[in-house]
Amino acid sequence: MKRMIPGLMISCALALGAGLASAEDAAPAADEILLLDGSKIIGKVVDARDGAVKVETGFAGTISIPLDQVVSVKSSAPAVMELTDETVIEGQPLLVEDQQLQVTDNSGNIREVELGELLLVNPEPWELGLGYxxxxxxxxxxxxxxxxxxxxxxxxxxxxxxxxxxxxxxxxxxxxxxxxxxxxxxxxxxxxxxxxxxxxxxxxxxxxxxxxxxxxxxxxxxxxxxxxxxxxxxxxxxxxxxxxxxxxxxxxxxxxxxxxxxxxxxxxxxxxxxxxxxxxxxxxxxxxxxxxxxxxxxxxxxxxxxxxxxxxxxxxxxxxxxxxxxxxxxxxxxxxxxxxxxxxxxx
CATH class of the missing domain: 2.40.160.40 (monomeric porin ompg)
Incomplete structure (x- = not known):
């Protein structure tokens, strides 16, 4: 019977663990949307406009959900958001709790914004005044x-x-x-x-x-x-x-x-x-x-x-x-x- 060298066993274990960790890191984290009726949607937030958020799902393609039906959103990927007062927020994930948009200011403080004031998520460049x-x-x-x-x-x-x-x-x-x-x-x-x-x-x-x-x-x-x-x-x-x-x-x-x-x-x-x-x-x-x-x-x-x-x-x-x-x-x-x-x- 061949005997495995202890050092090699440890190296293989570390390599396997690193590979699994890398695979987990590479897998994109899914966004989670909770609705007023208790439904939970798992997918990826694509954008939001016209009072609705679009979510790309694996079971029904891209679906549109009215913002007034959304209770919370947990997203990990950074997004660009524009509010109705033309304020543009960049580099922050879309986070909503109890129908309030969570926005982090330059001092690291979190302030709440009414979800109805969210105008656009991931707008096209022209919507931000850049070109046509x-x-x-x-x-x-x-x-x-x-x-x-x-x-x-x-x-x-x-x-x-x-x-x-x-x-x-x-x-x-x-x-x-x-x-x-x-x-x-x-x-x-x-x-x-x-x-x-x-x-x-x-x-x-x-x-x-x-x-x-x-x-x-x-x-x-x-x-x-x-x-x-x-x-x-x-x-x-x-x-x-x-x-x-x-x-x-x-x-x-x-x-x-x-x-x-x-x-x-x-x-x-x-x-x-x-x-x-x-x-x-x-x-x-x-x-x-x-x-x-x-x-x-x-x-x-x-x-x-x-x-x-x-x-x-x-x-x-x-x-x-x-x-x-x-x-x-x-x-x-x-x-x-x-x-x-x-x-x-x-x-």
Missing amino acids: KWTGLANLAMTLQRGNTDTDELDYKLESVWRSERDRYTLKFNGEQDETNNIKNADNWSALGKYDYFFDGPTYGGIKVSAESDKFADLDLRYYIGPYIGREFYTEPAFTMSAEIGLSYVNEDYIVADDNDYPGATWGIDMTSDYLGGDSRLYFNQLGIWDLQETSDVVINTTFGLAFPLLWNFEAAAEVKLEYDSGAPEDIEELDQTYSLRLGYTW
């Missing part, structure tokens, strides 16, 4: 048909938004080109550029420039420019809503009808909702122009639809676009309707 967040989408719908009838249809949409803590830039462009048996039956496009400056709170002001053309509605070019004031009424993912009103100079160039220009009152409404779940998105937006000289004339462009995610940031969308012009030239329909299924990429 860039989001957008590019959608395309195309139909090619050959046989008894040759049909080519192309719908496209591009939207891009740059948002900082203080301001926002928005660009939108979309259009439609349709042809049947080498004869065009749709040729239109529209473009929008906006700049928003946020005052304290959800109110903002800005300036808007828009242009559109529709050859089959006798519209060679309509453009308008002017200031507006807006407000974000709701910002939670379950329902977002913002609205704007303003004044603009409007110029309309027609292919056959007489050209026109006038002062106009403008408005805009944007709404979204993730109510259906599954990262789907219901959306509605409307832009309107009211002729302040010929008050019976109004232009209203409305778009609403449902978008749902696919893979790798791609999404599909079913969309309806309604374009109404009460002052359309004779022999031109006042209401134009477009129904489309789109495939796009979001970022």
Whole structure:
């Protein structure tokens, strides 16, 4: 029988113990969240915003918990926290006891803050005033048909938004080109550029420039420019809503009808909702122009639809676009309707 050398046995034992200790140190400590109903959630706190904390769990993926249902949170990893008074706390774990946020000051003293004053946990850089967040989408719908009838249809949409803590830039462009048996039956496009400056709170002001053309509605070019004031009424993912009103100079160039220009009152409404779940998105937006000289004339462009995610940031969308012009030239329909299924990429 081979005899183990005592020194070697001790060395092996120490190495094994050190290995186990290293493995324990390497394993990330789980966060613990206790709720009002006595439930205990074990996972990792990802972030908190819009009055809810997101927790990554091993049994249900990432779940969102309203902050008013949280009794305590025990977290070990350092986090960045922003309070409603714009105070930023860095390098401290998220700790909550009896619905009170525990904050350690520079002197090492712990002070309690109402949990309702916690605005963000692990905010993005732009939310702390560092640069811009860039989001957008590019959608395309195309139909090619050959046989008894040759049909080519192309719908496209591009939207891009740059948002900082203080301001926002928005660009939108979309259009439609349709042809049947080498004869065009749709040729239109529209473009929008906006700049928003946020005052304290959800109110903002800005300036808007828009242009559109529709050859089959006798519209060679309509453009308008002017200031507006807006407000974000709701910002939670379950329902977002913002609205704007303003004044603009409007110029309309027609292919056959007489050209026109006038002062106009403008408005805009944007709404979204993730109510259906599954990262789907219901959306509605409307832009309107009211002729302040010929008050019976109004232009209203409305778009609403449902978008749902696919893979790798791609999404599909079913969309309806309604374009109404009460002052359309004779022999031109006042209401134009477009129904489309789109495939796009979001970022």
